Amino acid sequence: MAQIFPVRRRCPFAPPPEYADLREQAPLVRAELPGGVVWLVTRHAEAQQVLSGKGISTSPATPGHPNHVLHPGGPTPEREAHMADMAAGHFIDLDPPEHTRFRKLLIPEFTVRRVRELRPGIQDIADRLIDDMLHKGPEADLVADFGLPLPSLVICRLLGVPYGDHEFFQSRTRTMLNALDDEQVRFTAASEIRNYLGALVTAAEKGPEDDLLGRIITSGRLTHDEIVGVIFLLLLAGHETTANMIPLAVLTLLRHPDQLAALRADPDGWPMAVEELLRHLSVVDWVAFDRVAIEDQEIGGQLVRRGEGIYVLGASANRDERAFERPDDFDARRGARNHVAFGYGVHQCLGQNLARAELEIALRTLFERLPGLRATVSDEEVPAKYDAAIFGLQALPVTW
Numbered sequence: 001m002a003q004i005f006p007v008r009r010r011c012p013f014a015p016p017p018e019y020a021d022l023r024e025q026a027p028l029v030r031a032e033l034p035g036g037v038v039w040l041v042t043r044h045a046e047a048q049q050v051l052s053g054k055g056i057s058t059s060p061a062t063p064g065h066p067n068h069v070l071h072p073g074g075p076t077p078e079r080e081a082h083m084a085d086m087a088a089g090h091f092i093d094l095d096p097p098e099h100t101r102f103r104k105l106l107i108p109e110f111t112v113r114r115v116r117e118l119r120p121g122i123q124d125i126a127d128r129l130i131d132d133m134l135h136k137g138p139e140a141d142l143v144a145d146f147g148l149p150l151p152s153l154v155i156c157r158l159l160g161v162p163y164g165d166h167e168f169f170q171s172r173t174r175t176m177l178n179a180l181d182d183e184q185v186r187f188t189a190a191s192e193i194r195n196y197l198g199a200l201v202t203a204a205e206k207g208p209e210d211d212l213l214g215r216i217i218t219s220g221r222l223t224h225d226e227i228v229g230v231i232f233l234l235l236l237a238g239h240e241t242t243a244n245m246i247p248l249a250v251l252t253l254l255r256h257p258d259q260l261a262a263l264r265a266d267p268d269g270w271p272m273a274v275e276e277l278l279r280h281l282s283v284v285d286w287v288a289f290d291r292v293a294i295e296d297q298e299i300g301g302q303l304v305r306r307g308e309g310i311y312v313l314g315a316s317a318n319r320d321e322r323a324f325e326r327p328d329d330f331d332a333r334r335g336a337r338n339h340v341a342f343g344y345g346v347h348q349c350l351g352q353n354l355a356r357a358e359l360e361i362a363l364r365t366l367f368e369r370l371p372g373l374r375a376t377v378s379d380e381e382v383p384a385k386y387d388a389a390i391f392g393l394q395a396l397p398v399t400w
């Protein structure tokens, strides 16, 4: 029985070493937490089975949902009240058919074609950020000066959120996602963002334009509170994940100079390299993969009963030797798109085409324009966010 969960990462480039032992033990391992017992899914095939959504719920309202086990003390009145405030439009926590209503409305906004139209804007943002770095250089913090502002500017532009307010919502987001902060402090930060976005949506409702927010409003298919929840989710999911990936990806590539040189020589290799970076780094691990069985079922030869909570260890599934050869190696030419870095099934990342475009443009442009780019701290000194829900670096000092 695995007693220690969550297990912290100790290295920026690898999941906790305990995952390999758990994977070896069984596809499903029982973990005893202070508030009860959950199943940890350790292998790739079973991860896909659970995430496909059949007989599985993701809703924290479903009895047995693992978040209540992770946060012992049960659903306190404060927790219940906060969840109710935050629930409208937060479709990542909804099951079909409710979930499908949101997905259908939003999918056209994130298709490959729509994202292709956004590429010149993303390129422009990347170039401007690098211009600023060159102007202030020859030193920079790749998190604050590039990794964070790039996806943040992209999603703000897409949602019509004034980027001038980024310090406000980024500081609140950081608090909200910091697993170490007091629960009440995290709840207050989330409420502040929601209130801020509420005012923004109210203003847009008075004269909706032909942009993402305007189209959602004029569709007439969502209530005001649901629209606020959708924008909140997109803002959060749209910058926190890619922002963590960019600096970590840069550091990974710098540690593999031969592969980086090959990418510089043949930029067509970037899309494939991005897939491998997503698999290898797995910045979203179990935290998004909280599920509960809604019927008795067999998963990986194990009977899982209705009402039992499940966490899929995404970072373990992405290193499963049954799905990937030499899974711990970083191989920019691997060409494996079956990773679960964007999840799988009904909740698979809505913004994945956008994320791919951002990563590809950010990395290619950075290495093209700063050929001498290197970190000024050793791998051991790099400050990493070992306590955050989404993994990444706190800072990455570089020069060129």
Ligand code: HEM
Pocket: 051, 058, 091, 092, 093, 103, 155, 233, 234, 237, 238, 239, 241, 242, 245, 283, 284, 288, 289, 290, 340, 341, 342, 343, 344, 346, 347, 348, 349, 350, 351, 352, 354, 355
């Ligand atoms: C490298 C960047 C990204 C990574 C690694 C990532 C990862 C993920 C993962 C693992 C999920 C599935 C969660 C689950 O199964 O419950 C997810 C869902 C989601 N992501 Fe992303 N994401 C990224 C970028 C983005 C961007 C740029 C956007 C938005 C514009 C976005 C919007 C969403 C939304 C809305 C969902 C919920 C989908 C649903 O429940 O139907 N993500 N993401």
